[in-house]
Amino acid sequence: MTNVPDEIRTALADVYKLFDISFLMTGTEDEWKLYWDKANELIQKYGDEIPLLNLLEAYAGIIECQVNYRKTDNKSLLWGKDEEYPHPRKGNENA
Numbered sequence: 576m577t578n579v580p581d582e583i584r585t586a587l588a589d590v591y592k593l594f595d596i597s598f599l600m601t602g603t604e605d606e607w608k609l610y611w612d613k614a615n616e617l618i619q620k621y622g623d624e625i626p627l628l629n630l631l632e633a634y635a636g637i638i639e640c641q642v643n644y645r646k647t648d649n650k651s652l653l654w655g656k657d658e659e660y661p662h663p664r665k666g667n668e669n670a
Contacts, residue, residue, distance in 0.1 A: 586617070587630075589617055590634065593613050593617065593631075598638060601645075602639070602642035614627075
């Protein structure tokens, strides 16, 4: 038994399905365009009665973090290969 109406459960399931199929994307512009095109379809499908945009943005944030993690294998700190290291090295603070 659930307190959540079927229409809301269906909307949440649809958003999760999009998240699931998008989770392993590599983060190309085309992949993000496809994600947001599908997200827009869901927003239009469920309208103002079930506001899904914040949930879709949150899932996009999770996907983006995973894309960055897979690109760098670095969980904590991301910086470009030609950028200066963002923190001074120990014993070399004046450098």
